[in-house]
Amino acid sequence: MAESDCFESVEESSSVGRGYESDFSTRENTSTEESFTQAQTPVKYNLPVSVSLRQQLNIKKSDYENGTDIHHIPLSYKPDYITEIDSNTVAVSCRDNNTILIINISTRSVTSTIKTSGSCWGISYNDNNLYVVIGGSIIHVMDLTGKVIRTIPIPSYGIHDITVDRDRLVCIDNTSIYCCSLDGKLMWEFENDKFQDLTCVTTDNEGNVYVTYERRPTL
Numbered sequence: 001m002a003e004s005d006c007f008e009s010v011e012e013s014s015s016v017g018r019g020y021e022s023d024f025s026t027r028e029n030t031s032t033e034e035s036f037t038q039a040q041t042p043v044k045y046n047l048p049v050s051v052s053l054r055q056q057l058n059i060k061k062s063d064y065e066n067g068t069d070i071h072h073i074p075l076s077y078k079p080d081y082i083t084e085i086d087s088n089t090v091a092v093s094c095r096d097n098n099t100i101l102i103i104n105i106s107t108r109s110v111t112s113t114i115k116t117s118g119s120c121w122g123i124s125y126n127d128n129n130l131y132v133v134i135g136g137s138i139i140h141v142m143d144l145t146g147k148v149i150r151t152i153p154i155p156s157y158g159i160h161d162i163t164v165d166r167d168r169l170v171c172i173d174n175t176s177i178y179c180c181s182l183d184g185k186l187m188w189e190f191e192n193d194k195f196q197d198l199t200c201v202t203t204d205n206e207g208n209v210y211v212t213y214e215r216r217p218t219l
Helices: 033-038
Strands: 049-050 056-063 067-074 081-086 088-095 098-103 109-115 121-126 129-134 138-142 148-153 161-165 168-172 176-182 186-191 198-203 208-214
Touching: 088 121, 098 121, 129 161, 161 198, 168 198, 176 198
Parallel strands: 081 121, 121 161
Antiparallel strands: 049 056, 056 067, 081 088, 088 098, 098 109, 121 129, 129 138, 138 148, 161 168, 168 176, 176 186, 198 208
């Protein structure tokens, strides 16, 4: 689901990493639901790729004549979050191993490995750079070789997923959705007591934000 990405415009075949336990109250710059809707950002792609709690990447291709063809790419580490780089390439974060895998889904091979300075959670690709949540406490902006270009402060400790598009990013912790500028300035925050244990965030081409949460199999 969005250039973000935990599903980053992809299907999610299982529950992914959870954020840290936190208790956040509504803040002064919390906006209305109307501004929440207006500030949403779109995603560009929709690859039939997912990660699972097993050490593999799943590729599902559907053909109206031949049905669905599913391929599995074995991985050295357990994947957690995924983002699309281009129509043939995805990046997958492996939280427990401080590792990002760059994977060619056409050749079904890992083309490069990036080691991060801490546990890597949500990951998103935008404008030739990867945006990676490190340790739930900061966002690293890096190129595809792993060189950290700059860092972005996060609006809340315990951020675990992120999606980036153009000049803004949307991220989540267990209880809230945040929209920030690319320098980390909080633009708006959305919180609803009905939605707890948020897991993944993404956007679509219509400007809608989609969030999954662990308590129910709903979007």
